[in-house]
Amino acid sequence: MIERLGALIIDGVISLGAFVFFLLGSVFYVLVPPYKPRLLIRQVRIIGADSLFLIILIGGFTGMVLGLQGYNTLRRFGSDGALGTVVALVLVRELGPVLAALMIAARAGSAMAAELGSMQSTEQIDALTVMAINPVQYLVSPRMLAGVISFPLLTSIFDVVGIYGGYMIGVGLMGAPSGAYFNGIASNMSGHDIMTGLYKALVFGVIVMWVSCYKGYNAERMATGVSRATTEAVVLSSVLILAFDYFLTSILL
């Protein structure tokens, strides 16, 4: 029993070490030549451009719900003029980075884990190694950098679309004062609020790429290996996004 527990703990520590070294390795190889801008651009397209429609869709609906709920709540206190401020702050500081990250983890992160897992199981990663091409530098580092570039941009788009979604419902449908919506945002939202959201997006970008690439890269070479890697990538990314959101909020508040 104790032997089993000890083995379990040792395995856990080894896995955690491998997980952390994987991140350090991929960051290191971002900085070391040869640089592959072609691979980076491709990954920015896959993570960023290809996720755009989903981000606009989810951002729009999130803003619309906030507009609806916010208007009904604020009206009870006679504060419907603060609707714009509430929608914008909630989106920019909290929901924008978190929901955008969860969406990208589900779309791009899962695809990434599946792709790398499939490459692992069909020995394509070994083939890179045998060709004297570092697979982490070739496959993981461009994805990591692309995540760092794409996440803040997608989050910004999510925020802007969400604010307009809130305006459409809160002002256009429910009748909140039009001028106060954007004036409230302009006067009450600070640069710190915006930076808080962007810092979060940056960290979430690293988390999603790190977890997804790690799970795919280390997928077991069996029929269920890829599906397990994909599931674990999405679940672990989502949990870490929410956990880090709390810690980041505590630090950045």
Place this chain on the structure above:
Amino acid sequence: MSATESNGQQTNATSARDTAGAGNAIEVRDLHKRFGRQHVLDGVTLDFPAGKITTIVGPSGSGKTVLLKHLNLLMRPDAGSIVIDGVEVTKLGTIGMDAVREKFGMLFQAGALFDSMSIFDNVAFPLVEKTRLKRTEIAERVQETLKAVGLDGMENKYPSQLSGGMQKRAALARALVRRPKILMLDEPTTGLDPSRTGAIHELIRRTQVNFHLTAVMVSHDVPAVFEVSDRVAFLHHGRTHLNGTVNEVMAANDEVFKRFLAGKASGDEENGTALAG
């Protein structure tokens, strides 16, 4: 029978090192590898003469795939030495290993072609990534290599559009495109029907002659693979049980080898050592 013992382990490491010929592309000495309690390689000593096709055969779990993974530097041994083209590789760092890898090409069991790339891009990949050749030179080399494996005209197809045999040919072209000195082949005929197996064997022989290669092949396709081999190494329980020319090995009258050829279980399978390949 050169360097062959039919009663188990080949020779001890020291004497084998002393007798290693100068004409060997690869020399393996007393190689050990464990996975947990499982001793997959238990002191393999083996030479791979330059310019010959040496085929490693053995039952499942005998350690042949693990041995190949040591030769192509995907695994490090627990003990023992491997000399490839005069370089001791077991202690090399990443840069040193990459320099040795430049000398060999590898054909993986399932081809390991990149799904997202056309056949042209797959074959051109090592040249694009590892050389400074101009586009026209790369295109010329790729066409030439594809022609050598009988795949000219297939440049724009994707791996999924090719048959199993054609995928192996494309993978062989990729392994050859940098003109390596050593070609390693991991079960090149797995999943192919007998006629295609014969065609691939013929292609391997032709390629070896045309490109003046040293070839190391792991195969389960016995005795068909002997037609294409110059030498055979029979692994059993992680050791070199037999090693010599095809005629020498066939004439050894070894009971374990005869049982293997007859397709009878040799004990490894029952021990559940499938990992060792």
